[in-house]
Amino acid sequence: MTSLAPVPCRLDPDLWFSPDPVDRHYAVRQCRTACPLLLACMRRHATSTERHGVWGGIDMEERAARLRSAPTGAQPLPTAT
Numbered sequence: 368m369t370s371l372a373p374v375p376c377r378l379d380p381d382l383w384f385s386p387d388p389v390d391r392h393y394a395v396r397q398c399r400t401a402c403p404l405l406l407a408c409m410r411r412h413a414t415s416t417e418r419h420g421v422w423g424g425i426d427m428e429e430r431a432a433r434l435r436s437a438p439t440g441a442q443p444l445p446t447a448t
């Protein structure tokens with residue numbers, strides 16, 4: 368049996384829902400660089416209208432901007448950074 372790396376949002380979930388943009392930027396970076404579930408989470412939340420938190424490496428401001436700019440409500444997936 369193999370073990371996966373820890374899922375970052377489970378280690379300090381408050382940062383994923385912090386009102387502080389510095390905390391959310393940290394959470395986004397953790398998602399994108401350290402989460403073994405990134406692609407699955409990104410797909411799960413690609414069309415989410417969730418208004419709070421960082422999901423799949425996307426914070427609520429970026430998610431809202433993607434929803435506003437998507438012509439059919441579909442969101443383009445973020446590119447790797």
Ligand code: SF4
Binds near residue numbers: 374377397404421423
């Ligand atoms: S990509 Fe999803 S599961 Fe992974 S740390 Fe971010 S919010 Fe959590």
